[in-house]
Amino acid sequence: MSDVLDGPGVQPDLKVVGTRPIRPDGADKVTGRAAFGADFNMPGQLVGKILRSPHAHAKIVSIDTRKARALPGVKAVVTGADFPNLASEMHEGGEAASNLRDLAMNVIARDKALYDGHAVAAVAATSSAIADEALRLITVTYEVLPHVIDVEAAMSPDAPVLHAHLFTEGLEVRPTSASNVARRNQITRGDLAEGFAAADVIVEGRYTTQAVHQGYIEPHACVAAWVEDGQCDVWSSSQGQFMVRTYCAKILGLEISDIRVTPAEIGGGFGGKTTVYLEPLALALSRQSGHPVKMVMTREEVFRATGPTSGAVILVKLGAKVDGTMTAAEVELKYQAGAFPGSPVGAGSMTALACYDIPNFLITGWDVVTNSPKVAAYRAPGAPIAAFGVESAVDDLARKLGMDPLALRERNGVRNGVKAAYGPTFQNIGYLETLAAIKDCPQYSLPLGPNQGRGVAAGFWFNVGGESTAAVHVNEDGSVVVVTGNPDIGGSRAAMAMMAAETLGVPMQRVRPRIADTASIGFSMLTGGSRTTFATGMAVVQAAEKVVADLKRRAALLWEVPADKVEWRNGAAVCLDPAKADPKPMTLEILAGQSARTGGPISAQVSLNAQGAGPGFGVHVCDVEIDPETGHVTVLRYTAAQDVGKAIHPSYVEGQVQGGVAQGVGWALNEEYIFDSDGRMENAGFLDYRVPVASDLPMIDTILVEVANPRHPFGAKGVGEVPIVPPLAAVANAIRSAIGVRMADLPLSPPKIRAVMDARAS
Amino acid sequence: MAQLDYLAPLKVEDAVKALAATGSYALAGGTDLLVQLRSGRIRPDTIVDLKRIAGTIGIREEAGGFVIGAATPGAMIGEHEALSRAWPGLVEAVSLIGSTQVQGRASLAGNLCNASPAADSVPAMIAARAVCVVVGPAGRREVPVEAIGTAPGRTSLAPGEFVLEIRLPPRPARSSDAYLRLIPRTEMDIAVVGAGVNLTLDAAGVVIEAQVALGAVAPTALLVPDAGAALVGSKLDEASLAALDTAARAACHPISDKRGTAEYRTKIAGVLARRAAFIAYERAGARA
Amino acid sequence: MSKPHISAIVNGDPVEFLADPGMTLLDALRDELSLTGSKEGCGSGDCGACSVIVDGRLVCSCLMLAAEAEGRRVDTIEGLAQGGRLHPLQQKFLEHAALQCGFCTPGLLMAAKALLDANPDPTETEARYWLAGNLCRCTGYDKVIRAVMDAAAELRQVKV
Known part of the structure; x- marks a missing residue:
C-alpha cells in the first residue's frame, strides 16, 4: 500500500511534479552501463593498497619501507610522514563539521594508530599481487597500548587516553587533565525539579546501542592522477565532488583550483561517503610514482576503517500528569565518536525531544573518543539513537498511563507555533497529520495473534x-x-x-x-x-x-x-x-x-x-511475531507515515522511506560491530554483520503526508533521513508488546530475547 | 613472487597426484576456498579443480541408495525429485547453504571438507548414515561422514586424498528425515545451531530407528546416540520429546562466539531436535 | 607458471583471454573483457552484486575462478537487453522505481532472470528467498519484489 495524502499548501494543477516518470539515468543503471567508482580506469594506472594497523591502540615506533620499495613493480610507498601536519581547524561539510587535522590523521596515522584498521602506509604497484606483497614487506614496529571501545569505559577517569591534547569542552570549569570526553553539550528549558514534582507518573530507562555501519554495497573507490605541473584529476565515488576537492586540497596542501574531481555514480552512501579515505592517499601515491593510481577498498576495509555510527548509552526519564500531559523530561546521551572527536551527539540532543512540547527538560550529550573507526554521518546522524531511548520511554509511559501510544504523542505533540526543544519555532509542520495517518491506517487496527506485538514510534529530522x-x-x-x-x-x-x-x-x-x-x-x-x-x-x-x-x-x-x-x-x-x-x-x-x-x-x-528547509516527522507502526523458544523475531507488517512537504517523484520518496525503515529494522534486530578482547572487529563482512535480506522483510507500506513547505517552489521538504529515526523504537516497542518485557539493549537478537523469555518464565 | 597454479585433471589418479603435493588445495564448488584465497587465509601453490573428473558432478541411484558426486552443486541436489522424496531432510539441509548463487556452486563434499562445525549438510548426512568414498594414494576407502571432520578446519583426509562421492543407504518404508537450523536472519547466515533427525517407523507409527545429529554445538558435527535412543519405541509423545531435548542438550559443548553464546546454542539444540523430530515423524508416516 | 588461456561464450559471443590462475571470473569480466556491469560489493559471495549465469545456473562471479569458465557459457547484465530493447525485468525495475543508487541492480536483475527462468510464477515469498543473496541497502526490497512479480506476470502473458 502506498498512499499520498494531500495536505495544506500543496500547489494544485502541477503537470510534472507529483507524477512518476521513469528516471533519466534509469536505462544506464539497469543495463550495467552506469560507471561507479571502481568502473573507471586511466591508462597506465597503478594499483594502490593500504597497510592497516592490526592494533586498536598502538604507538607507531617506526615504519621500515625499504624492502617494499625495492620490490620490482612497486612505484610508490607513502606513510604519515609524507603528509603535512595540519592545525586544528573546523570545516563545515554539509552533513557535519570536520576537524581537518583529525581528518588528515584519520586518512593516515602519524604517531599512533587509534583503531584496528587505521591506515599506516600505502603502496602503489603495477599489479594487485605486487601491491599485496609490498604491504607484507613493510615492517611497522608498534608499541601496543591499552585500548578502550565501550563508551562509558572510555569516559572513566582511569581509561587509556587517546589524545593527550583533548580536554573536555562545554563544562563550567575547564578540566586540568586530558580525557576521552571531547565535549559536553546541554539543552535545557524550564525547571526540571519542578516538572518532575508536578508529574503523577514517572518512567525511567537506560538504553544501549552498538556501532552500526551504513552498509552501502559499493566499497569506496577512486582513481587519481597527479600531472607533472601539479594539476590533479580525481575520479571517485562520494556524496560530494566539491567535498573531495576541498579535503584533498587541505590534506595535501594544494590549491583548490589545481584539483578537478569528477563524480562517479555512487553505490550508496547514507552519510558514509561524506568524507575522504582513499583520495588523498591515491593522489600522494600518484605524485610519488608519476602514474595514475586506482584504489578500491575491500569489504573488510570498509567495515574496519570507514565510518560506522556511534554505539551509545541513552538515559531517559519522563514525567507526566494522569491525563498524559508531559511535565518534564531528562535525557542523557553518551555517544562513541571513534578515534577522533565528532560523534553526532549534538544532533542527537537536538532531535531527542523534537516531537514533544514539554515545559521542563534537560538534555545532556557527551562526545567520547574510543579506539574504533572515526564515526561518519549515517542517515539522520545521532537521531535514531536518541529516538530509540525516548520513544521506548514514551511507550512505557503510555502503558503506565493506560493510554493509546498515538494519543499520548498527540497530546504532547509539537504543532505550528510551538518553540522546538532545540530552539526555533515550528511552522508548516505536519506531525499531527502524520500521527493521524497512522491512527487511520489499516495496520493499526488489525487484530494480533499469539506471540505477536505492535509498536509505534515517532521521529524527527531537521533537513538542511x-x-x-x-x-x-x-x-x-x-x-x-x-x-x-x-x-x-x-x-x-x-x-x-x-x-x-x-x-x-x-x-x-x-x-x-x-x-x-x-x-x-x-x-x-x-x-x-x-x-x-x-x-x-x-x-x-x-x-x-x-x-x-x-x-x-x-x-x-x-x-x-x-x-x-x-x-x-x-x-x-x-x-x-x-x-x-x-x-x-x-x-x-x-x-x-x-x-x-x-x-x-x-x-x-x-x-x-x-534557507528554510522544512523539518520532517515520521510515525511508524511495526507488527512482529516472536518465536518464544528461539527468540527469533519476524517483522510481519510495517507502515510508515511521513510529512514530506510535496513529493516531487512519489515513487522515489516512498523508496527513501522504505529504505530508511529497512536500515532501521536491521539496526534494531541484528546489526552491530563486534570487537574481540584486543579491540579487533570480529564481523568485518556482510556474512556476520547481517544487514536485512529480502526474505527478512515484509512489504513496507508508506503514507506520504503532504504538508507543503512554503520556502520551496513546490513545497518540498527533505525526506531521506527521517525514516531511519523511528524504526529502532518501533521494533523494540512491538517486541515489548509481544513478550511483555522491555528490551533496551540493541540489537534485539534471538539470544537476548530467549534469555528474557527464560527469565520471565522462571 | 610465488605464482599460483590451476589444474583441472580429468582422471582421479592425476588429481590424487596433484593433491599429494604440499600447498595443493582441492576445488569443488569453491564457495569456501575462494573466500579463503581472497582473504589471504590460505596461499595455495596449486588449486586442483575436481569438477572435470567423471562422476564428480551428478546423482545416480545404485543398490537401492543414492550416490552423489562430490562436486554436485546444491541446486542440482535440490532439483532431484527422487532424492528429495527419499531424503527431504538432507536435501533441505543442502538447500540452506548460502544463497541461490552459492547453491549454483556449493557442493556436499566441499561443505564437509571445509570442516566447519556449523556446515548445514553435515548433521543431515550424519543422521542419514551417509558414507564418503575417499580416494587417495593408498587407493579407495569408505568412511562414515562423521569421521571426516576432526576439528574446525581440519579433516582426517591424508595428503592426496579427496572425497569422490557420497553414498546414501537404501531407504526402508516409513522412514524420513528433517533438518532445521537457527540463524538470526532468514537467509544468508551460518547456523548458530543445526539439527538433523532421521527416523524409521513401524506400521503402528512407533519409532524403530532414530538418528539425531547436531551442528555448531561442538568442534565437529555430532552424532548423538542418546538423543536417537530417546525416540526409539515412542510415537513422539511429550515424554520422549522431552528426553530427546535433554539428550541433545547434554551432548553440546559449544563455544560462545560472535554467532551465539554457548548457553543459547545448548538450549536451541534441544528446541531444534524436537522440532526436526516432529517433522521427520510426520514425513515418515506419510511414506507408508 | 604461465597464464591459462580461456575460451568461453560470453553473452552469446565467443571470447578468449588470458587469466592469472587465481583470477576470479568477476575480475576477468571486469578487467579483461571490460564488462563492468557486474559489481564487486564483498568478494565473498555475500552480496550478490557480481551475479552472473553460468551454463544456466546463477552464481557469484567472485566465487568462481576465471579458469573454471573454460568452455562455459556466461551471461552477464550486459547481455540482458536484446536488440536495443530492455528486458521486461529491466523495464519493470524502471517503472516501479526498484533502484535507487543502482549498484546492486545488475546482480538483482540477473538473479531475478534466473528465478523467472526456473519458476515463471513465483510467490512473493519464493521471490524473496531466491533473491536473499542479493543485498540492497537502498530500497528495503519492496519495490524490487513488486517489479519482479510484475515482470513475471508480463512474461507469462507473453508466453500465452
Missing part, C-alpha cells in the same frame, strides 16, 4: 538547505540540459528534471539532467542532510525561472511588444498585447531556434544558499 549551484541550458532545438553538482544517490536527477520541466512548462523527457565535475559547475555542498531536492532543486527552479524571464524578453523582442505583455504558459510565450493581431504562442523550440537573433545562447545559472 545550504549552498548549491544549478545551470539550465536551452539547446537550439528547444531541448533542455540541467546541470548540477550533486551526486545522485537515489533518483535526484529525476527530481531535478521534473522541477525544471514543471517550471519551463515542457515534458520531463525534454529535460536531461547531468551532474558535472568540480570545474564545470559552481560550488555545491555535498548530497547529504536531505538537502538536494530542496536546495539544489531550488537552484534548478530559480535557474529555470531566469530562463523563462529571458524567453519572455526574447519573445517580446520578436513581437516588438513590451516585456510585460508576454506571459509564459505551457512551455510557450503568449502575447497579451491586444494591438498585435492574434500572434501564435512562441514555443520553446521556436524561441530556441531564433536565439542568435535575440541575444545568443539561452542559459542561466543560479548559485544560492538555500
Whole structure:
C-alpha cells in the first residue's frame, strides 16, 4: 500500500511534479552501463593498497619501507610522514563539521594508530599481487597500548587516553587533565525539579546501542592522477565532488583550483561517503610514482576503517500528569565518536525531544573518543539513537498511563507555533497529520495473534538547505540540459528534471539532467542532510525561472511588444498585447531556434544558499511475531507515515522511506560491530554483520503526508533521513508488546530475547 | 613472487597426484576456498579443480541408495525429485547453504571438507548414515561422514586424498528425515545451531530407528546416540520429546562466539531436535 | 607458471583471454573483457552484486575462478537487453522505481532472470528467498519484489 495524502499548501494543477516518470539515468543503471567508482580506469594506472594497523591502540615506533620499495613493480610507498601536519581547524561539510587535522590523521596515522584498521602506509604497484606483497614487506614496529571501545569505559577517569591534547569542552570549569570526553553539550528549558514534582507518573530507562555501519554495497573507490605541473584529476565515488576537492586540497596542501574531481555514480552512501579515505592517499601515491593510481577498498576495509555510527548509552526519564500531559523530561546521551572527536551527539540532543512540547527538560550529550573507526554521518546522524531511548520511554509511559501510544504523542505533540526543544519555532509542520495517518491506517487496527506485538514510534529530522549551484541550458532545438553538482544517490536527477520541466512548462523527457565535475559547475555542498531536492532543486527552479524571464524578453523582442505583455504558459510565450493581431504562442523550440537573433545562447545559472528547509516527522507502526523458544523475531507488517512537504517523484520518496525503515529494522534486530578482547572487529563482512535480506522483510507500506513547505517552489521538504529515526523504537516497542518485557539493549537478537523469555518464565 | 597454479585433471589418479603435493588445495564448488584465497587465509601453490573428473558432478541411484558426486552443486541436489522424496531432510539441509548463487556452486563434499562445525549438510548426512568414498594414494576407502571432520578446519583426509562421492543407504518404508537450523536472519547466515533427525517407523507409527545429529554445538558435527535412543519405541509423545531435548542438550559443548553464546546454542539444540523430530515423524508416516 | 588461456561464450559471443590462475571470473569480466556491469560489493559471495549465469545456473562471479569458465557459457547484465530493447525485468525495475543508487541492480536483475527462468510464477515469498543473496541497502526490497512479480506476470502473458 502506498498512499499520498494531500495536505495544506500543496500547489494544485502541477503537470510534472507529483507524477512518476521513469528516471533519466534509469536505462544506464539497469543495463550495467552506469560507471561507479571502481568502473573507471586511466591508462597506465597503478594499483594502490593500504597497510592497516592490526592494533586498536598502538604507538607507531617506526615504519621500515625499504624492502617494499625495492620490490620490482612497486612505484610508490607513502606513510604519515609524507603528509603535512595540519592545525586544528573546523570545516563545515554539509552533513557535519570536520576537524581537518583529525581528518588528515584519520586518512593516515602519524604517531599512533587509534583503531584496528587505521591506515599506516600505502603502496602503489603495477599489479594487485605486487601491491599485496609490498604491504607484507613493510615492517611497522608498534608499541601496543591499552585500548578502550565501550563508551562509558572510555569516559572513566582511569581509561587509556587517546589524545593527550583533548580536554573536555562545554563544562563550567575547564578540566586540568586530558580525557576521552571531547565535549559536553546541554539543552535545557524550564525547571526540571519542578516538572518532575508536578508529574503523577514517572518512567525511567537506560538504553544501549552498538556501532552500526551504513552498509552501502559499493566499497569506496577512486582513481587519481597527479600531472607533472601539479594539476590533479580525481575520479571517485562520494556524496560530494566539491567535498573531495576541498579535503584533498587541505590534506595535501594544494590549491583548490589545481584539483578537478569528477563524480562517479555512487553505490550508496547514507552519510558514509561524506568524507575522504582513499583520495588523498591515491593522489600522494600518484605524485610519488608519476602514474595514475586506482584504489578500491575491500569489504573488510570498509567495515574496519570507514565510518560506522556511534554505539551509545541513552538515559531517559519522563514525567507526566494522569491525563498524559508531559511535565518534564531528562535525557542523557553518551555517544562513541571513534578515534577522533565528532560523534553526532549534538544532533542527537537536538532531535531527542523534537516531537514533544514539554515545559521542563534537560538534555545532556557527551562526545567520547574510543579506539574504533572515526564515526561518519549515517542517515539522520545521532537521531535514531536518541529516538530509540525516548520513544521506548514514551511507550512505557503510555502503558503506565493506560493510554493509546498515538494519543499520548498527540497530546504532547509539537504543532505550528510551538518553540522546538532545540530552539526555533515550528511552522508548516505536519506531525499531527502524520500521527493521524497512522491512527487511520489499516495496520493499526488489525487484530494480533499469539506471540505477536505492535509498536509505534515517532521521529524527527531537521533537513538542511545550504549552498548549491544549478545551470539550465536551452539547446537550439528547444531541448533542455540541467546541470548540477550533486551526486545522485537515489533518483535526484529525476527530481531535478521534473522541477525544471514543471517550471519551463515542457515534458520531463525534454529535460536531461547531468551532474558535472568540480570545474564545470559552481560550488555545491555535498548530497547529504536531505538537502538536494530542496536546495539544489531550488537552484534548478530559480535557474529555470531566469530562463523563462529571458524567453519572455526574447519573445517580446520578436513581437516588438513590451516585456510585460508576454506571459509564459505551457512551455510557450503568449502575447497579451491586444494591438498585435492574434500572434501564435512562441514555443520553446521556436524561441530556441531564433536565439542568435535575440541575444545568443539561452542559459542561466543560479548559485544560492538555500534557507528554510522544512523539518520532517515520521510515525511508524511495526507488527512482529516472536518465536518464544528461539527468540527469533519476524517483522510481519510495517507502515510508515511521513510529512514530506510535496513529493516531487512519489515513487522515489516512498523508496527513501522504505529504505530508511529497512536500515532501521536491521539496526534494531541484528546489526552491530563486534570487537574481540584486543579491540579487533570480529564481523568485518556482510556474512556476520547481517544487514536485512529480502526474505527478512515484509512489504513496507508508506503514507506520504503532504504538508507543503512554503520556502520551496513546490513545497518540498527533505525526506531521506527521517525514516531511519523511528524504526529502532518501533521494533523494540512491538517486541515489548509481544513478550511483555522491555528490551533496551540493541540489537534485539534471538539470544537476548530467549534469555528474557527464560527469565520471565522462571 | 610465488605464482599460483590451476589444474583441472580429468582422471582421479592425476588429481590424487596433484593433491599429494604440499600447498595443493582441492576445488569443488569453491564457495569456501575462494573466500579463503581472497582473504589471504590460505596461499595455495596449486588449486586442483575436481569438477572435470567423471562422476564428480551428478546423482545416480545404485543398490537401492543414492550416490552423489562430490562436486554436485546444491541446486542440482535440490532439483532431484527422487532424492528429495527419499531424503527431504538432507536435501533441505543442502538447500540452506548460502544463497541461490552459492547453491549454483556449493557442493556436499566441499561443505564437509571445509570442516566447519556449523556446515548445514553435515548433521543431515550424519543422521542419514551417509558414507564418503575417499580416494587417495593408498587407493579407495569408505568412511562414515562423521569421521571426516576432526576439528574446525581440519579433516582426517591424508595428503592426496579427496572425497569422490557420497553414498546414501537404501531407504526402508516409513522412514524420513528433517533438518532445521537457527540463524538470526532468514537467509544468508551460518547456523548458530543445526539439527538433523532421521527416523524409521513401524506400521503402528512407533519409532524403530532414530538418528539425531547436531551442528555448531561442538568442534565437529555430532552424532548423538542418546538423543536417537530417546525416540526409539515412542510415537513422539511429550515424554520422549522431552528426553530427546535433554539428550541433545547434554551432548553440546559449544563455544560462545560472535554467532551465539554457548548457553543459547545448548538450549536451541534441544528446541531444534524436537522440532526436526516432529517433522521427520510426520514425513515418515506419510511414506507408508 | 604461465597464464591459462580461456575460451568461453560470453553473452552469446565467443571470447578468449588470458587469466592469472587465481583470477576470479568477476575480475576477468571486469578487467579483461571490460564488462563492468557486474559489481564487486564483498568478494565473498555475500552480496550478490557480481551475479552472473553460468551454463544456466546463477552464481557469484567472485566465487568462481576465471579458469573454471573454460568452455562455459556466461551471461552477464550486459547481455540482458536484446536488440536495443530492455528486458521486461529491466523495464519493470524502471517503472516501479526498484533502484535507487543502482549498484546492486545488475546482480538483482540477473538473479531475478534466473528465478523467472526456473519458476515463471513465483510467490512473493519464493521471490524473496531466491533473491536473499542479493543485498540492497537502498530500497528495503519492496519495490524490487513488486517489479519482479510484475515482470513475471508480463512474461507469462507473453508466453500465452
